[in-house]
Amino acid sequence: MADYSIWILEYSYVTKYHKSGVLYGAHNQGYVKLPYCYALIKGKNHVAMVDVGYNDKEYGKVLGDRFGVENWHNPKEVLAGVGLTPEDVDTVFISHAHFDHFGNVADFPKATFYIQEREITKWVWAMSLPDRLRWMMVAVDPGDIIRGVDLARQKRLVCVDGSLENVLPNIDLHVAYDSHTFGSMWVHVRNDGKSQSSDAWALAGDLVYVFENVEGPGAVVDVDTMYIPVGLAVGSQENLVMATEAMMKSVGYEARRVIPVHEERLKDRFPSRITADGLRISEICLADGEKSRVR
Amino acid sequence: MANSGRDMLDRAALVHRWDCPAIAAEPALPEPDVAEVDAAAAASLRRPYDALRRLIGQAAGLLVLAQASQRREIVDLPAVAVAREQWREVSATLGDLSVPRGCDAQAENLIRAARLIGACLDALEASANRETVDVSLALDRIAAAYRLVQSSSSEKLGMTMVDFRQSCCNCAPMTARA
Numbered sequence: 386m387a388d389y390s391i392w393i394l395e396y397s398y399v400t401k402y403h404k405s406g407v408l409y410g411a412h413n414q415g416y417v418k419l420p421y422c423y424a425l426i427k428g429k430n431h432v433a434m435v436d437v438g439y440n441d442k443e444y445g446k447v448l449g450d451r452f453g454v455e456n457w458h459n460p461k462e463v464l465a466g467v468g469l470t471p472e473d474v475d476t477v478f479i480s481h482a483h484f485d486h487f488g489n490v491a492d493f494p495k496a497t498f499y500i501q502e503r504e505i506t507k508w509v510w511a512m513s514l515p516d517r518l519r520w521m522m523v524a525v526d527p528g529d530i531i532r533g534v535d536l537a538r539q540k541r542l543v544c545v546d547g548s549l550e551n552v553l554p555n556i557d558l559h560v561a562y563d564s565h566t567f568g569s570m571w572v573h574v575r576n577d578g579k580s581q582s583s584d585a586w587a588l589a590g591d592l593v594y595v596f597e598n599v600e601g602p603g604a605v606v607d608v609d610t611m612y613i614p615v616g617l618a619v620g621s622q623e624n625l626v627m628a629t630e631a632m633m634k635s636v637g638y639e640a641r642r643v644i645p646v647h648e649e650r651l652k653d654r655f656p657s658r659i660t661a662d663g664l665r666i667s668e669i670c671l672a673d674g675e676k677s678r679v680r
Numbered sequence: 681m682a683n684s685g686r687d688m689l690d691r692a693a694l695v696h697r698w699d700c701p702a703i704a705a706e707p708a709l710p711e712p713d714v715a716e717v718d719a720a721a722a723a724s725l726r727r728p729y730d731a732l733r734r735l736i737g738q739a740a741g742l743l744v745l746a747q748a749s750q751r752r753e754i755v756d757l758p759a760v761a762v763a764r765e766q767w768r769e770v771s772a773t774l775g776d777l778s779v780p781r782g783c784d785a786q787a788e789n790l791i792r793a794a795r796l797i798g799a800c801l802d803a804l805e806a807s808a809n810r811e812t813v814d815v816s817l818a819l820d821r822i823a824a825a826y827r828l829v830q831s832s833s834s835e836k837l838g839m840t841m842v843d844f845r846q847s848c849c850n851c852a853p854m855t856a857r858a
Contacts, residue, residue, distance in 0.1 A: 506741070508737065509745075512738045513762045513766065522737075523842075524842065527826060528826055531740045533740070534747060
């Protein structure tokens, strides 16, 4: 029995991203493709998303010209790939406030958004620091926070303080403080409805970028695999590793159930297809009675 | 610009909703001719630009917390006093600014944005005196300030609203150079 279907929907990508950004210590090891994606969860009369991407209207040209972000498509086009519209989305979990995750709330007019309170409070703090500490202020668009104010005014923004069980039926939110960002959040879907689930999925946000963050080469310490933290983080590697441990524990240490949205090789692990727009849809799991969107 | 025109612009930014079509399309100013702006002069504009960008982020975060939590004590947080102090500093900097040649419009926008940020902080504090916290007025002001600062952005002068160096696409300039 499975209550929810989960798809990872690509909306854009960077073709050449330095590998050391996704994998701590992978210096001078070349580049990897970095897909920009969001996760869609459908079931129990809900359509939920993890993150919403960024708004091309605001920063598309900047990104396209300066950073090589390619093939951006709006949520209406992307969600059509699984037969849905942005208006169908009732809930959005924001894993963290970086522009490519929190940068397009306006395209989801009926959704209630969840974000960790710490993500906001420490952003306020970081923005008040002197220039010499500005490394901690990056990748967040103040405009996205302003749109967050408007969501709050409409009672469509919930600031979560720590973990929250059953935010939707059998879906839990968990926080990893001072890791990739100050209050990064991951989403735990217990698809059999049990508190000790044997069919659980962890949607990792940017706490995990690629498979090697969970199953990295461990020969150097004489083990098959070990956790290797992501390369980009304002918090500590310790907190990233311990967040990986928490996610792995939540899925019974079955690594394939920790889903990194920036991982291009999801297509090799899960049924996937490329849309007419040249973007990938990966089908992580299907609810009972739900038809495949990739076959 | 005549004073009456300037007053009208300030009034428009203060009384319209932040997404009002009448002011929604704050036109991006043309890139200043950097050849006519020496490096030191450009830096003198970049500093208040960056301070305002960060103040907007601070204020917006405080508004989120106040509105979402409905906790009036948000206005008593040290972060509010810090924002006030930094707003006073940047306002003083702008008051003493020797505007780089060719950057008059940018400087004018930054001055207007600073006024709006001050007005936003006033509105935030006032919102705590009501039965329920409603930051709508403060939101209007900070959103207008954002648009003004954004419209003054200049790649050439290093004035951009988002610092992408830690972002998921920060390698592309390096690969482009390779």
